[in-house]
Amino acid sequence: MSLTEDITNLREQALNELGSISDERSLENWRVTFLARRGRLADIISRIPSLPVEERPAIGKMANALKAELQQLYESKLSDIRRSAISQVDVTLPGIPPMVGGLHITRQTIYEMVRIFGEMGFSVYEGNEVETDEYNFSLLNIPQEHPARDMWDTIYIDDKLLLATHTSPGQIHVMRKYCPQPIRFVLPGKVHRYEAVSARRESMFYQLEGLAIGEGITLATLKGTFENFARQLFGPNRKLRFRGSYFPFTEPSVEIDITCSCLGKGCILCKGSGWLEIAGGGMVHPVVLRNGGYDPSKVSGFAFGFGVERSVMPRFGIDDIRLFYGNDLRFLRQFS
Numbered sequence: 001m002s003l004t005e006d007i008t009n010l011r012e013q014a015l016n017e018l019g020s021i022s023d024e025r026s027l028e029n030w031r032v033t034f035l036a037r038r039g040r041l042a043d044i045i046s047r048i049p050s051l052p053v054e055e056r057p058a059i060g061k062m063a064n065a066l067k068a069e070l071q072q073l074y075e076s077k078l079s080d081i082r083r084s085a086i087s088q089v090d091v092t093l094p095g096i097p098p099m100v101g102g103l104h105i106t107r108q109t110i111y112e113m114v115r116i117f118g119e120m121g122f123s124v125y126e127g128n129e130v131e132t133d134e135y136n137f138s139l140l141n142i143p144q145e146h147p148a149r150d151m152w153d154t155i156y157i158d159d160k161l162l163l164a165t166h167t168s169p170g171q172i173h174v175m176r177k178y179c180p181q182p183i184r185f186v187l188p189g190k191v192h193r194y195e196a197v198s199a200r201r202e203s204m205f206y207q208l209e210g211l212a213i214g215e216g217i218t219l220a221t222l223k224g225t226f227e228n229f230a231r232q233l234f235g236p237n238r239k240l241r242f243r244g245s246y247f248p249f250t251e252p253s254v255e256i257d258i259t260c261s262c263l264g265k266g267c268i269l270c271k272g273s274g275w276l277e278i279a280g281g282g283m284v285h286p287v288v289l290r291n292g293g294y295d296p297s298k299v300s301g302f303a304f305g306f307g308v309e310r311s312v313m314p315r316f317g318i319d320d321i322r323l324f325y326g327n328d329l330r331f332l333r334q335f336s
Contacts, residue, residue, distance in 0.1 A: 122210065199320040249284070281304025283303075
């Protein structure tokens with residue numbers, strides 16, 4: 001049998017089989033049989049070089065014409081099958097609702113905190129995630145080789161740059177920008193520390209810094225401001241306590257605790273003490289005021305900083321800070 005007859009017979013068989021196909025799977029099998037690289041048409045084309053030279057052009061033209069015809073019929077059939085499938089869809093059936101995202105509980109809490117402080121006259125200044133050693137330490141009264149640097153487990157980028165270990169560097173940025181005006185700002189930001197992750201500690205978390213500078217500001221001003229904030233965020237039944245502490249950039253310094261949601265029954269978060277530390281602060285150190293451009297003999301100020309996640313945990317009885325960034329949707333959807 002000549003190749004001309006083979007091509008004619010192949011065309012007839014392909015058209016006959018194509019006419020009985022009504023689904024995509026069968027059509028794909030048909031394409032593989034007749035048009036694929038190892039299909040029956042390709043087999044015929046591979047035999048053309050064995051023909052006499054004078055016969056090759058005509059047979060080649062005939063084979064290419066059949067290939068183009070079958071390819072066009074395949075695409076037309078595929079379009080008809082898909083159009084038919086769409087027409088059989090019941091458009092009155094309810095659709096699948098898309099998954100809608102929401103603000104992370106940390107971001108929700110930051111917005112709520114900013115709102116509360118905004119009602120007390122505080123503006124917002126976004127802190128830097130990458131800081132210089134000078135702003136992160138030196139200008140905050142923590143010079144090189146100062147033992148207080150051991151309070152922060154720092155992640156350095158190079159000799160001068162580091163990932164901000166706290167939001168306190170924002171104090172210097174704000175003071176230098178607005179000096180000599182009186183100021184009241186909160187500074188939310190992401191901070192990083194090189195430390196072991198546990199139920200109480202994370203290597204990356206959010207803080208919110210507070211700063212107020214002006215005439216007549218005292219530690220009592222800080223206490224009243226924070227008590228007002230805590231009543232609105234945690235509710236009137238939570239108790240606060242202020243403990244003397246040490247921070248290089250405040251003098252005097254305090255740590256602020258809130259009653260734990262376990263009420264002292266012994267949860268992992270408060271280690272059974274019934275109290276959870278949520279903030280540290282105090283009166284801005286005179287050295288820091290001078291570094292920011294203010295005269296400590298004329299003005300005073302207070303500053304505080306606290307972990308946002310640490311503030312969320314006692315509100316909702318969360319006992320493991322790792323849940324915030326573990327990407328477990330079962331946890332996150334509770335706050336969406």
